Amino acid sequence: MELLSIDQERVTAEWIDGVSRSLQGRISKAEVDRELRELYGALVDGLRAGDEDARGDGFSEVRALLTELSRNRARQGFTPSETAISVLALKQALEPALRNGSAEDTTAYLRLARILDDLALLTIEAYTRTREQIISSQASQLMELSTPVVKLWDGVIAVPLVGTLDSARTQVVMEKLLQALVDTGSEQAIIDITGVPAVDTQVAQHLLKTVVAARLMGAECTISGIRPQIAQTIVALGIEFGDIVTKASLADALQHALRRSGVDLVTRQDGGR
Amino acid sequence: MTERVPVLRIGDILLVSIQVDLEDQTVLDLQEDLADQIVARSARGVVIDITAVEIVDSFVGRMLATIASISRLLDAETVVVGMRPAVAITLVELGLSLGGVRTALDLEKGLALLRRSATGAELT
Structure with a gap:
């Protein structure tokens, strides 16, 4: 002192x-x-x-x-x-x-x-x-930012996933997706994984869980946006997606979902003129 | 004696709307009633509405699968409708994917599904 x-x-x-x-x-x-x-x-x-x-x-x-x-x-x-x-x-x-x-x-x-x-x-x-x-x-x-659920068509909703998936995020995605299914009465859901940098067994497990949960609620789930390298990894890891529909692009997935919900897309004869 | 879940008839479809907390005995009674009713009324489809069910355990999950199997044996198709998101997540976490049980978002869609599969069966 x-x-x-x-x-x-x-x-x-x-x-x-x-x-x-x-x-x-x-x-x-x-x-x-x-x-x-x-x-x-x-x-x-x-x-x-x-x-x-x-x-x-x-x-x-x-x-x-x-x-x-x-x-x-x-x-x-x-x-x-x-x-x-x-x-x-x-x-x-x-x-x-x-x-x-x-x-x-x-x-x-x-x-x-x-x-x-x-x-x-x-x-x-x-x-x-x-x-x-x-x-x-x-x-x-980050959790709030990264999980929007968008409506693509009447009865078709999509979740574009961006970033690495872990258990906590999958939980949020799953809850949001299922709630959106109830709120919009949609029977088709698309999970787009274009923005997911890597898929390992754990991420695949999370995706499968989400798809099964959506099925339990009475909706069909399509996984889209599988890039070539990711497809190779999935096969190399021996991950089985079973009877879950997977598409290369979101456009393909949307077309599939529309067809499943009874909507036909027709190109006009005059080429749009 | 515990409360019994009523089994209602709409045309050749049986509707079971579960409004009470499911106790094990209720579930067993329901299985029995349903099997009897399918035979007695020669029902073609069974709709189980679980909109009001907020909590499930593995026993209830297995009950749904069992009812579906019983109905299939008796040539009736089962549709589970109105499952809440929380219930779906719980079932997935429990590892019950209810293979062989058809599901629909709500009662209306469930009935439409049964109708569709009936006409489909006639066509083929």
Whole structure:
């Protein structure tokens, strides 16, 4: 506590210097200055309250500031070390004060160092939590984005699948498709896998499940958009699609679905004139 | 004694609309009633409406398959109509694909399906 207040100006300046150097100018020095000065003030207050534990009440202000700081760093795409250095650089800044200090100073420094280490851990924790929040929110956005069910014709609906299929996504696709079957009263469904980059046994399993579920509800399901390489992979893996109708393109699948629902497509004799 | 599921007759088609929670005994009674009725009324088709069924287990799933097999033996065709998405997903997850059971989205489409297959049979 003494240690922090003796040479306050110099220590803060050095700290700010150290931090902004490690951030390589990706945050303006003025901003770092403001953040760290606030933090410094809170830290001194906490120490003055006589708390020894970084998770104690005296440091709640410090913790709030640090959480905010690491949250911002995580959003701006900094690495965990760049975030933690904001705390740890203070230790370096304090070192010069030790050189001509007494044994008492050293003990105080060690105590402070322990608190700072704890705070650095807190920073990392907050950083990770924020990153996880970002990831999970992105995942759910992706889930919503990637599964539209479109109506192609009266009684014919299609799901264009884009991206890799996993169990969670198949579940969403399946639910949406089946609900759409009920809502629109469609008897024909087309699953288009043009946008699926790879098909392995698991993806095939998921597709089969969806088709069987649609059948149980009384609808016919066609799989379309099987690219040449995918057809080769499917055969090489020995996946059996059984009696499920598969078509190369969505157009073929639509034609098949229309024929099954009793619609005939006729090209006019005069060539459309 | 548990509640029995009524078996209704429309022309030469029997309609079973399941409105109650299915207990094992109800299911067994239904199988028995249905077999009797098909013979007694020389029915040609059976429509099982499960629109109101929200929860199924493997026993109910097997019941549907069993009824279909029994009816086929007695020369009647079974159509299961109105299955809810959640029920369909559950059955698939249970590994029951109900092979041999015909399905339709709703009662109207189910009846149309039976009518179609009847005329088809006459033509051939």
